Amino acid sequence: MNKFWFLIKNWFIAMGSTPSFYKWATTFLPWLGILAFLTFSLGLVWGIGFAPSDYKQGDVYRILFIHVPSAILGQSIYLMMAVFGFISLVWRAKIAGMLLISAAPLGAGFTLVALVTGSIWGKPTWGTWWVWDARLTSTLILFFLYAAIIALHSSLDNKTKADRAVSILSVLGIAIVPIIKKSVDWWQTLHQPSTFSLTSSPSMTADMYQPLLMCVVGFYLVFIFMLTNSLRAEIISREKGRNWAQKQFFRREK
Amino acid sequence: MKGHNTFNWFKLILTRDLTIAFRRSSSYLTPLIFFLIVITFFPLALGPQESLISSLAPGVIWISALLSSLLAVEGIFSEDDRDGTLDQYFLSNEPPFLLVFSKVLCHWLICGAPILLASILGSFMLFLPNGVLVPLLMSLFLGTFFMSLLGALGAALSLGKSAILSTIIVLPFSIPTLLMGTSIMTLAINEQDYSGYLQIMGAMLAVGVPGLCILTVEAILLRYE
Amino acid sequence: MSYILKAKDLNCYRSGNTIFQGLNFEIDSGSNIEVIGSNGSGKTSFLRILLGFIPDYEGLVHWSGNEENIDVRYQEKSCFYQGHQTGIKPLLSVYENLKFSSSGFSSSRALIHDSAIRVGLENHLNTPASELSAGQKKRIAIARWLLKDFDLYLVDEPFTALDDEGCDLIKAVMSELNKKGSSFLITGHRNSLLDTEKLILDDLK
Numbered sequence: 001m002n003k004f005w006f007l008i009k010n011w012f013i014a015m016g017s018t019p020s021f022y023k024w025a026t027t028f029l030p031w032l033g034i035l036a037f038l039t040f041s042l043g044l045v046w047g048i049g050f051a052p053s054d055y056k057q058g059d060v061y062r063i064l065f066i067h068v069p070s071a072i073l074g075q076s077i078y079l080m081m082a083v084f085g086f087i088s089l090v091w092r093a094k095i096a097g098m099l100l101i102s103a104a105p106l107g108a109g110f111t112l113v114a115l116v117t118g119s120i121w122g123k124p125t126w127g128t129w130w131v132w133d134a135r136l137t138s139t140l141i142l143f144f145l146y147a148a149i150i151a152l153h154s155s156l157d158n159k160t161k162a163d164r165a166v167s168i169l170s171v172l173g174i175a176i177v178p179i180i181k182k183s184v185d186w187w188q189t190l191h192q193p194s195t196f197s198l199t200s201s202p203s204m205t206a207d208m209y210q211p212l213l214m215c216v217v218g219f220y221l222v223f224i225f226m227l228t229n230s231l232r233a234e235i236i237s238r239e240k241g242r243n244w245a246q247k248q249f250f251r252r253e254k
Numbered sequence: 255m256k257g258h259n260t261f262n263w264f265k266l267i268l269t270r271d272l273t274i275a276f277r278r279s280s281s282y283l284t285p286l287i288f289f290l291i292v293i294t295f296f297p298l299a300l301g302p303q304e305s306l307i308s309s310l311a312p313g314v315i316w317i318s319a320l321l322s323s324l325l326a327v328e329g330i331f332s333e334d335d336r337d338g339t340l341d342q343y344f345l346s347n348e349p350p351f352l353l354v355f356s357k358v359l360c361h362w363l364i365c366g367a368p369i370l371l372a373s374i375l376g377s378f379m380l381f382l383p384n385g386v387l388v389p390l391l392m393s394l395f396l397g398t399f400f401m402s403l404l405g406a407l408g409a410a411l412s413l414g415k416s417a418i419l420s421t422i423i424v425l426p427f428s429i430p431t432l433l434m435g436t437s438i439m440t441l442a443i444n445e446q447d448y449s450g451y452l453q454i455m456g457a458m459l460a461v462g463v464p465g466l467c468i469l470t471v472e473a474i475l476l477r478y479e
Numbered sequence: 480m481s482y483i484l485k486a487k488d489l490n491c492y493r494s495g496n497t498i499f500q501g502l503n504f505e506i507d508s509g510s511n512i513e514v515i516g517s518n519g520s521g522k523t524s525f526l527r528i529l530l531g532f533i534p535d536y537e538g539l540v541h542w543s544g545n546e547e548n549i550d551v552r553y554q555e556k557s558c559f560y561q562g563h564q565t566g567i568k569p570l571l572s573v574y575e576n577l578k579f580s581s582s583g584f585s586s587s588r589a590l591i592h593d594s595a596i597r598v599g600l601e602n603h604l605n606t607p608a609s610e611l612s613a614g615q616k617k618r619i620a621i622a623r624w625l626l627k628d629f630d631l632y633l634v635d636e637p638f639t640a641l642d643d644e645g646c647d648l649i650k651a652v653m654s655e656l657n658k659k660g661s662s663f664l665i666t667g668h669r670n671s672l673l674d675t676e677k678l679i680l681d682d683l684k
Contacts, residue, residue: 089472144426152423155415161476165411168469169423172407175465176427179458183433190437262584270568270579277570277607338562345530345560346581478532 016095018235019244025228032228036221043214051208060124063117065212069219070114071135074142077107077223081149082174085167095231097163098238100170101153102230106223108146114139134188138181145173159238263348264356271360282364285326289369292318293376304381311380312439315390316397316432318376319369323398324424326365327405328417330357331474335413344478350471351464358399358406358467366398389442389452393435396455400431403459403466410473431455482507482543483631483662484529484558489538491524498524499680502538506631511653511663513673516680522666523563525680526635529664530560558631565620569609573600576608576619582627594622598648613640621652632656634665646671 014020047065081100088096118136119129130136149166156162239245275281296314297307334340343353373394377387404427408420434451441448485505491498498521506512516522528536531552541547545554559582567576577583577591595601598618608616617640624632637649650673653663663675670677 141426141429148423148426151419152411155412155419164476165473168407168473169411172427172466172469176430179430180426183430183437187433187437190440263581266579266581266584270571273575273579274568274570336564337568338564338566339568341530341532341560341562342566342581344532345556347555478534 016093018095018098018239021095022232022235025232029225029228029232032221032225036218036225039214040218040222043211043216043218047208047211047215051211052205060121063121065215067114067117067121068212069216070110070117071139072216073219073223074107074111074114074139077103077110078142078145078170078177079174081107081170085170088163088167089171094160094163097160097167098231098234099227100166101149101163102234103227104146104149104153104166106226106230108143108150110219110223111139111143111146115143134184137188138184141180141184142177145177149173260348260352263346264352267343267353267356268360271357272363275360275364281329282368285322285365286368286372288325289318289322289372290376292321293379297380308381308383311377311382312386312390312436312443314380315373315376315382316394316435316439319373319394319398320401320425320428320432321421322369323365323401324405324408324421324428325417327361327402327409327420330361330406330409332409332414335477340474340477350474351467354406354410354467354470354474355463358402361406362399362402366395366402369398370394383443386439386442389438389448392452393438393455396452396459397431397435400455400459400462401428403462403470404428407466407470407473410470413474413477430458484543484664485541486529487539487541489525489528489536489540491521491528491533491536493524493535502678502680504676504678506662506664508630508660508662509657511657511665511673511675512678513671513675514664514666514678514680515668515670516666517668520680522668522680523635526560526562526633526664526666529633530556530558557629558633559624559627559629561620561623561632561634561637563635565616567608567616567619570607572605572607573611573619573622574604577622577626580623580626582623586626590626594625597625597652598622614642614645617641617645618648621649624652624656628656628659629661632661632663632665634663636667637665638667638671 015024044065048062051062051065053059081103084096084100084103087093088100115136118139122131123129149169152169153162153166156165236245236249240249293314296310300306300310331340334343344350370391373390374387376382377390382390404424405420408424411423412420434455438448438451438455441451482505487503489502490500491502502525504512514522514525524533527533529540529551531550531554534550534552539548540551540554542551542554542556542558544557566580568579571579573595574591577594578586583591592601592604595604598621600615600618600622603611603615608619611619617637621637624634638646641649653673656663665671
């Protein structure tokens, strides 16, 4: 048992160094990709193609299989970025900062997908492309939070400083996200006493729940795949001058 | 005594910044005029009917206050950074938290306080129902101070870059303040109890002063990495 | 003799380039050192390492009164620093620039007046600094040195943009302060012909 924890601890420490992460990522990436693609497509095909129709919303509700996983990912990625930000600030782990900034566009992308699919869902069911309900509004605000992080990082030329600046922002963000959610809820109830939610999920039977679960897992795997890929690219772009990269790619000693 | 020195240092920064700000009348006039211009744009764009404008009044005042507060932060740290004064602050071994707090206080005095006064004018221009002036001022006081804190963080993170960048960074974090401030106004107009929201805004300020100032110090220290 | 500041085997690297290496020096009370180097030789980086603004250095920097071997950022430094940009605020008058400096805030009106007279700015006490010439602005900076006594004055390029009279003024002020026990570490890009120890950075690439 102790040996097991010892191995895990060593793996974490090894992952902190960029050359070993790069090697690990290169080996595992194809397998990760296959697994992600399989789960993702299986889940979507099952849900959109084979799950039973909802008695209230008909077949339109199927967009939920894209919308819900995207929304879940959008929020958990932000939480994950805040954790990386904290690690980067306190322990100054270079790779935590790189993980943060690689995850940011992915999180923004998933949030955008959630917004667009939410909008598409709304048109047939409620008649409008957009409505200011609590959930859509919070998702929109989350998108702006992502945009702020991406904008700040791209404006600073020294990428190490940019990482730390963005870590500060993400730590602040995670502190304020609950407050934002709560205040959006209050704002909704204040102006529209009858709470209504555009994207209220239909009551789910097991037949619908299982493909949804598979979609969520598939989306997570796709995210991890894309994150690893993006991180590899980030590592190379930042460390191409260093010895290990020179040796590996250009067969040149520095 | 160390404590006496530290307070003197705090007084020094505040006095110097305020003196410089008041020498240059644009420092306190610009946010004020921007505030009034934005307020004017709404009736211009939407038509001058009293009923329409009156219903929009709290939101318009709050949005204008937010935007003017956030856009006015540009020079907070960059001027000192450019002429070497920032180095002196860190060399003096005094707590940098006080440096940030005095900058925030100075910014509020030249930007937030005039906006508070101008909002009285704005409330007449926008036909705000009478009797809600007091909640407006109370909520704006808490809100603009929080904005100055956020603005200082934005300015420190984007040191030297454009003002708009620091605004984008910070604007999403000001959404709770906006929502709560306008909710206070809506409740006040309907003669309901708004003290709960005021307390929460006050609590955000109480947590924000130490929390945001410390984060701002971290952001400025990035410069010395 | 006890030293005020010393550095041993100091190496400075910026963006992968070696700025200087193997720098050794020691300053005692009442003596001066002049650091000479061409543009880009690292004079400002050198000063900033001594002050703890650049954590990326190798070697030992030791301010007296501290334990050896702790990072220079955490050492207590009793010094006066004047950087390349002198920090003179253009909107404040000469008197206010002196009053609102950290050395001057607790000084009496009389002391500030005396400092201004010493550098020849007694007729401009209430003129905004923006209306003064570059040389006169440098004189305000010199007046700041007189407001409070420090063990060590670190001044980055004091002689730049000064005419002969100004240079004489600096030399006179420096020897006055030396007699009181203060030391100066100044930088410059040409030999100022001061009778001090020289440290030539270009030789230390």
